[in-house]
Every structure is written in structure tokens, then in C-alpha cells.
Amino acid sequence: MKTLDIVTLFPEIIDFYFENTPINKKINKAELEVNTHQLRDFTEEKHNKVDDNQYGGEAGMVLMAQPLINSINFITNFRKQKPFTILMSPQGEKINQSILSEIFNHNHLAFVCGRYEGVDERFIEEKVDVELSVGDFVLSGGELPTILTIEALLRFIPGTLGNRDSFLNDSFGENFISQLKGPVYTRPPMLNGRKVPDILLSGDHKKIQEWRKKISEKRTQSRRNDLLK
Ligand code: SAH
Numbered sequence: 597m598k599t600l601d602i603v604t605l606f607p608e609i610i611d612f613y614f615e616n617t618p619i620n621k622k623i624n625k626a627e628l629e630v631n632t633h634q635l636r637d638f639t640e641e642k643h644n645k646v647d648d649n650q651y652g653g654e655a656g657m658v659l660m661a662q663p664l665i666n667s668i669n670f671i672t673n674f675r676k677q678k679p680f681t682i683l684m685s686p687q688g689e690k691i692n693q694s695i696l697s698e699i700f701n702h703n704h705l706a707f708v709c710g711r712y713e714g715v716d717e718r719f720i721e722e723k724v725d726v727e728l729s730v731g732d733f734v735l736s737g738g739e740l741p742t743i744l745t746i747e748a749l750l751r752f753i754p755g756t757l758g759n760r761d762s763f764l765n766d767s768f769g770e771n772f773i774s775q776l777k778g779p780v781y782t783r784p785p786m787l788n789g790r791k792v793p794d795i796l797l798s799g800d801h802k803k804i805q806e807w808r809k810k811i812s813e814k815r816t817q818s819r820r821n822d823l824l825k
Contacts, residue, residue, distance in 0.1 A: 597703065598753075599675055600630045602742055603667045604709040605646065607632035609739045619747065622756045635659070638666035647712055656713035664708060664719040671706050679706035681725045683715065684738035684745070688727030691745060693768035695728070700752045707745070709738030774823045778811040 602610050610632045614620050636644040640662060647657040672678045680702035689695060699705065708715070708724070720727065730741040750756050757763050764770045767777040781792040795807045816823055 597626065598628050599679070599704050600628070600746060601671045601675070601679055601704075601706045602630070602632045602709065602746075603635055603664065603671075603706065604632060604737075604739055604742070605635050605711055606709075606737065606739055607634050610743060613743045617747070619750050619756050623750065623753060624755065627753065628750075633667055633671070635663055635667060638663040638670065640666070650713055654713075658713050659711060659715040659719075661716035661719040661722070664715060665722055667708075668706060668723045675704050677704055679704040681706045681708065681723050682745070683708045683710065683720060683724045683727045684730070684741040685710060685714065685727040686729050686732070686734050688729040690729050690731065691748070693748075696745070696748050697752065699726075700749055705749075707738070707742045709742050711737045775812050775816045776820060776823075778808060778815050 604610060614630055635646050639646050639660075641660075645660075646663045647659050650656055650658045668679070668681055680699070682699070682705065684707065728741070728745060730744055735741065751763055765777065767775065769777075781796060785792045785797060793807070795804055798804070
């Protein structure tokens with residue numbers, strides 16, 4: 597049984613995703629439990645305040661450490677174990693398939709979504725196991741990065757994809773480690789003068805595999821040479 601606890605000021609965004617994503621319907625409820633937690637429920641301040649001006653004179657609000665620490669303590673009591681705690685942050689390690697597969701080994705995960713100028717550093721020191729970034733750009737909140745990370749993680753659960761092979765055969769999958777997958781085609785065999793490569797219609801599975809390997813290498817070289825280093 598895996599559990600995902602998500603701390604956010606906007607639980608509706610995450611709940612909406614889980615209510616509507618097709619992958620969710622394939623997940624066995626005994627296998628995965630997802631809970632969102634409203635950060636405001638953990639504040640000790642008046643008026644449910646969770647943020648304050650940042651020290652040092654720069655503009656912008658910062659999420660206070662105490663409600664964040666309280667939320668992780670609550671989840672720890674509830675799960676009877678400290679969750680492996682992930683803070684979404686543009687200053688974190690950039691996620692990729694191999695980082696995700698390490699994270700997938702933990703049974704209890706907590707995701708913390710930042711907002712405004714980010715979170716008080718002392719929360720990170722006290723509770724966060726890893727900071728993860730979804731890329732070198734800045735969003736307004738950690739909700740979309742959390743959804744993105746969770747969607748990628750759910751694909752590791754056997755049975756969430758209709759076909760296990762599609763996981764292994766995707767870009768960065770076990771059959772294409774560090775490589776892009778290459779092009780795919782469906783009906784019709786001819787479209788506006790563009791033909792599906794003959795090899796794919798040949799039925800020769802060995803040759804098709806060789807072709808895929810070659811075209812994947814070529815595409816990776818031309819588009820993402822950095823992956824081959
Ligand atoms: N002032 C911070 C950015 C805050 S953005 C800085 O300069 O580093 C507000 C929140 O959005 C962050 O706390 C984080 O949770 C989320 N966020 C923004 N960009 C992100 C990214 N690339 N990856 C992961 N989380 C991100």
C-alpha cells in the first residue's frame with residue numbers, strides 16, 4: 597500500500613485532477629491512497645494566516661514554517677511514519693525518470709506545494725527530504741509540479757497503463773533508457789502523400805525492433821545529445 601499526502605493552499609486543483617484523470621480509475625484502491633491537506637488547517641495564527649512578509653526588505657510573501665511543520669507532523673501521526681517529504685521548488689533537483697524511480701521506492705510520500713515567494717527555509721531544514729524542480733522556469737505554485745510528478749509516478753504502478761509494454765517502450769523506459777522513443781503511426785497507411793514506413797507494415801518483428809532502435813538513437817542524437825553523455 598502506497599500513500600500520497602499533498603499539502604497545499606489549493607486542494608481543489610489536486611482533487612480535480614484525481615477525480616478526472618483516466619489513470620486513477622485503473623488504480624486499485626487498496627494499493628494507493630491519496631489525501632490532500634489544506635495548509636490553512638494547520639496554522640496557529642489568527643484568521644488562518646499562513647504567510648507573512650519576508651525578512652530583508654524584499655517584496656513578496658513567504659509561507660511560514662510553523663503551519664508547514666505542523667502539517668508534516670499531522671501526516672506523520674496519521675501514517676504512523678514520517679513520510680518521505682518532497683518540496684516542489686525551482687531550486688530543487690530537476691526531475692527525470694531515474695529520480696522518479698528512486699522516489700517510487702518510498703511507500704509514504706508527502707508533497708508540499710509552495711506559493712508566493714516560497715517557503716521559510718527552516719521548514720526545509722527541519723522536514724524536507726528532497727526538493728524537486730520540474731524545469732528551469734518559475735510557476736506561481738507547486739500544485740501543477742506536484743500533479744506532474746505524481747502522474748509520472750503513477751505510471752510505475754503495474755496495471756495503471758493498459759499495456760505494461762508501453763511503459764517499458766516509452767522514451768526513458770527500460771527499453772529506451774536515456775533515449776527518446778521515436779515516431780509512431782496509426783491508420784491510414786497513406787495520408788496526404790505521406791506513407792507509414794514500409795518496415796512497420798512488414799510484420800517482421802525482429803526487423804521492426806532493429807529499426808526502432810536505430811531511429812531512436814538517431815532522434816536522441818539530433819534532439820537530445822545531452823542524454824548520451
Ligand atoms: N521565489 C522562489 C520561487 C517561488 S515560486 C524562487 O525564486 O526560487 C512559488 C512556488 O511555486 C514555489 O515555492 C514552488 O513550490 C512552485 N514552483 C515554481 N516553479 C517551480 C518549478 N520549476 N518546479 C517546481 N516547483 C515550482
